[in-house]
Amino acid sequence: MGKKCIICEADASYKIKDTSDFYCAECAEEHFADLTLLVKVEEEAQRLRQVLKEKIADLEKDVATLKDVPND
Numbered sequence: 562m563g564k565k566c567i568i569c570e571a572d573a574s575y576k577i578k579d580t581s582d583f584y585c586a587e588c589a590e591e592h593f594a595d596l597t598l599l600v601k602v603e604e605e606a607q608r609l610r611q612v613l614k615e616k617i618a619d620l621e622k623d624v625a626t627l628k629d630v631p632n633d
């Protein structure tokens with residue numbers, strides 16, 4: 562997907578929690594003494610993948626429930 566650092570436009574590897582501000586490792590360290598405020602882009606991507614997986618599982622459950630309804 563290639564998010565860019567909002568400061569130097571290098572490839573971003575960090576993101577501020579609950580915002581869409583992305584930073585490369587260098588700028589993140591420079592601007593934030595506490596990197597725990599930042600999440601790794603890869604971790605965020607994994608979290609989103611997990612959320613999607615759960616949503617898809619829910620939808621599949623709904624579809625399975627619909628199929629169980631008698632036809633008449």
Ligand SMILES: [Zn+2]
Pocket residue numbers: 566567568569570571584585586587588589
């Ligand atoms: Zn940067």
